[in-house]
Amino acid sequence: xxxxxxxxxxxxxxxxxxxxxxxxxxxxxxxxxxxxxxxxxxxxxxxxxxxxxxxxxxxxxxxxxxxxxxxxxxxxxxxxxxxxxxxxxxxxxxxxxxxxxxxxxxxxxxxx
Amino acid sequence: xxxxxxxxxxxxxxxxxxxxxxxxxxxxxxxxxxxxxxxxxxxxxxxxxxxxxxxxxxxxxxxxxxxxxxxxxxxxxxxxxxxxxxxxxxxxxxxxxxxxxxxxxxxxxxxxx
Numbered sequence: 001x002x003x004x005x006x007x008x009x010x011x012x013x014x015x016x017x018x019x020x021x022x023x024x025x026x027x028x029x030x031x032x033x034x035x036x037x038x039x040x041x042x043x044x045x046x047x048x049x050x051x052x053x054x055x056x057x058x059x060x061x062x063x064x065x066x067x068x069x070x071x072x073x074x075x076x077x078x079x080x081x082x083x084x085x086x087x088x089x090x091x092x093x094x095x096x097x098x099x100x101x102x103x104x105x106x107x108x109x110x111x112x
Numbered sequence: 113x114x115x116x117x118x119x120x121x122x123x124x125x126x127x128x129x130x131x132x133x134x135x136x137x138x139x140x141x142x143x144x145x146x147x148x149x150x151x152x153x154x155x156x157x158x159x160x161x162x163x164x165x166x167x168x169x170x171x172x173x174x175x176x177x178x179x180x181x182x183x184x185x186x187x188x189x190x191x192x193x194x195x196x197x198x199x200x201x202x203x204x205x206x207x208x209x210x211x212x213x214x215x216x217x218x219x220x221x222x223x224x225x
Binding site: 002032034036041042043044045046049087089093099100102104105 | 154160213214
């Protein structure tokens with residue numbers, strides 16, 4: 001019963017262009033969403049988050065958009081850099097903040 | 113000065129054995145977690161402890177027993193290992209309940225043969 005889905009296992013983007021990573025969820029009770037970035041042989045690291053009271057949150061080159069009616073969120077990276085090449089996980093939580101449900105990740109490759 | 117550390121990084125063992133994975137965080141966080149990432153890359157929570165108290169215990173076989181001697185440590189002991197236990201196990205910590213950002217360790221790749 002996968003409540004958070006990332007349907008694109010991989011994505012390739014040219015350096016300098018925009019990367020868009022997508023995430024869908026099924027549980028309408030989710031109200032906090034996060035993106036994590038993971039390099040090989042390392043644990044995931046927190047990237048950016050958004051709560052359900054917002055539809056956009058921006059941090060430098062990273063912007064997360066939330067569409068609650070569509071139960072969809074996306075992460076935009078612009079401009080993309082080779083160092084952004086990693087696996088990106090989205091995660092969602094109900095307001096207790098303790099139990100997170102993760103997607104299966106999207107592997108981003110930024111081509112120099 | 114690693115924030116969340118796990119030992120060992122790799123663990124290869126035979127079916128039926130008992131093994132432990134250790135986790136330590138030096139962030140002063142109150143809450144710690146164990147996650148399992150299976151072959152399909154699905155990262156799923158197993159346990160969560162807050163100040164040494166178990167607060168999340170997902171549907172995990174009782175062969176898996178977490179132990180938290182203090183709030184900086186959360187160890188995972190697995191009895192009677194099975195082939196399906198092969199996965200990467202991640203430890204994580206967060207400031208406390210209601211704190212959303214989790215800091216992950218590097219993972220322990222367990223292979224059961």
